[in-house]
Amino acid sequence: MKTIFITRKLPEEAVSGLREMFEVDMWPSEDEVPPKEVLIEKAQTAHALWTNVADTVDRDVIKAGENLEVIANLAVGYNNIDIEAAKQRGIMVTNTPGVLTETTADLAFTLMLAAARQTGQAERFLREGKWTSWSPMGFTGMDIFGATLGIVGMGRIGEGVARRAAGFDMDVLYHNRTRKPEAESMFGFRYAELDDLLEQSDFVVILTPLTEETRGMIGERELGLMKKTAILVNAARGGIVDEEALYEALKNGDIWAAGLDVFEGEPIGSDHQLLTLPNVTALPHIGSASVKTRLAMMQLNAEDIEAVFSGRAPENRVV
Numbered sequence: 001m002k003t004i005f006i007t008r009k010l011p012e013e014a015v016s017g018l019r020e021m022f023e024v025d026m027w028p029s030e031d032e033v034p035p036k037e038v039l040i041e042k043a044q045t046a047h048a049l050w051t052n053v054a055d056t057v058d059r060d061v062i063k064a065g066e067n068l069e070v071i072a073n074l075a076v077g078y079n080n081i082d083i084e085a086a087k088q089r090g091i092m093v094t095n096t097p098g099v100l101t102e103t104t105a106d107l108a109f110t111l112m113l114a115a116a117r118q119t120g121q122a123e124r125f126l127r128e129g130k131w132t133s134w135s136p137m138g139f140t141g142m143d144i145f146g147a148t149l150g151i152v153g154m155g156r157i158g159e160g161v162a163r164r165a166a167g168f169d170m171d172v173l174y175h176n177r178t179r180k181p182e183a184e185s186m187f188g189f190r191y192a193e194l195d196d197l198l199e200q201s202d203f204v205v206i207l208t209p210l211t212e213e214t215r216g217m218i219g220e221r222e223l224g225l226m227k228k229t230a231i232l233v234n235a236a237r238g239g240i241v242d243e244e245a246l247y248e249a250l251k252n253g254d255i256w257a258a259g260l261d262v263f264e265g266e267p268i269g270s271d272h273q274l275l276t277l278p279n280v281t282a283l284p285h286i287g288s289a290s291v292k293t294r295l296a297m298m299q300l301n302a303e304d305i306e307a308v309f310s311g312r313a314p315e316n317r318v319v
């Protein structure tokens with residue numbers, strides 16, 4: 001019988017269908033990541049690994065997968081998996097594109113609003129009993145309405161954010177490796193080279209995948225091009241933005257604020273230097289975290305595992 005190792009405890013409704021047909025071995029914790037030795041040990045016997053962004057599926061894990069046919073990743077991003085190693089061993093990798101687009105775009109927009117209007121800081125102030133009177137210039141932030149939004153990585157989620165921006169009467173610039181003439185004419189988005197986008201935008205939202213090309217894409221030089229009043233949002237992956245350079249830029253007032261859902265080494269501790277800055281709004285990688293979306297992502301993974309085991313092509317194959 002085919003066996004599936006699931007690296008995190010998932011809701012029973014997401015796995016019950018697979019249980020009827022295959023042997024399902026599920027890690028008992030919702031929060032703890034199985035250590036690398038466990039991943040290797042499980043990979044030795046499993047035909048499928050059902051992983052997520054917190055699992056590092058490196059060459060050692062993949063090499064151990066004698067019987068491994070598919071790695072289904074509970075995310076659209078798959079930078080946590082050594083794709084080259086999987087390809088070499090003929091192991092398929094699947095992901096969850098599309099179903100999380102709107103939920104993640106909502107979260108990216110939430111970060112824009114929260115960072116611009118300092119809602120996290122203001123709420124902490126209130127909860128700490130510091131609200132003694134209405135203040136004329138207290139918690140005055142930046143306007144979203146009518147501002148210029150620059151999207152780096154105008155893919156599915158980027159377009160979702162840009163569509164939301166229309167309701168805020170924003171002017172939208174985008175940067176990709178390839179232009180999107182259809183989106184430009186349909187929605188009025190304008191293409192810009194990265195440097196021009198950084199110079200002109202009031203909000204810069206990062207939504208590219210993490211690749212060798214995008215790693216460190218936003219560093220000291222790029223942050224230096226941004227307006228002093230600008231806000232950077234990273235809802236893609238830590239590692240695309242150089243965190244040390246971001247810390248310096250925020251501390252020195254070279255940019256105004258940042259909204260971050262992702263970090264270079266996750267999870268970050270409460271002593272992370274970015275958390276010492278009042279102008280950082282930080283979230284624990286919750287971009288796709290709505291009940292409906294997470295269940296839809298799980299369904300895509302489950303369907304793709306079943307497809308592979310039945311000799312059919314999975315819908316969402318990365319390699």
Ligand code: NAP
Nearest residue numbers: 077153154155156157176177178208209213235236287288
């Ligand atoms: P997508 O549709 O593939 O969009 C990615 C966009 O990035 C594409 O338009 C691509 O255009 C652009 N891009 C790729 N490499 C680039 C480069 N070197 N320079 C400039 N642009 C580049 O993917 P998506 O579904 O929107 O997801 C985007 C990313 O968001 C995922 O890879 C994932 O890491 C992240 N994500 C995070 C969360 C979260 O919880 N925070 C949730 C979902 C997704 P070109 O190929 O034309 O350059």
Ligand code: GLV
Nearest residue numbers: 053074075076077
């Ligand atoms: C989440 O980070 C994803 O890539 O889906």
